[in-house]
Every structure is written in structure tokens, then in C-alpha cells.
Amino acid sequence: MFIKDKNFRQKFKNINQKHFLLKLILKNFNIFGLSRVKVVLTLAKLNVYHVMLSDRCVVSFNKKKFNKFVLYSRIILLKKIYEGKVIGFKKSIW
DSSP: OHHHHHHHHHHHHHHHHHHHHHHHHHHOTTSOHHHHHHHHHHHHHHTTOOOOOOOOOTTTOOSOOOOTTOSSOHHHHHHHHHHTOSTTOOOOOO
């Protein structure tokens, strides 16, 4: 399941990158008109797929990743902080 999801996410990332580049070409008015028409046609083919991906934790594969800059869920991040594996954080003692 993890390999299938990883492959799906990689394909989705490639499609998003292609879509981004085609949008840049479409918005560039310095490019010849015929090339921009071809870009519009390829974008029409790409817009068929509407997929929503949820952010997942790398370790536990849980959907509840709380920040897009952190690869871990809140619980896994707290465990790593308690173990001292995250630099700059330490367990607070009351």
C-alpha cells in the first residue's frame, strides 16, 4: 500500500509540475500565438483529473500531519522531541 501510494504521489507531483509549466507558458505573451494554442489544448487534457491529496506523516502514515513544513504527525514529533532527536527542542518540565 505504501509503494502504491508513493507511486501515485510521484505521478501526481509530475502532473502538477507539468501543469505549472504550461500555465507559465500560457501567461507569457512574448511566446508566439500558435504555441500558446497548443498549450491550451494540452491543458484541457490535463484538467480532466481533479485529485485531492492529504498530507501524511512519513513514519506512521497518519493523515493528521499538522504542519506542511514538518514531515511528522504531532504525536511522532513529540516522541522525537522527548528522545532528543530534534535539535532546538526539549521536554518542558513544570
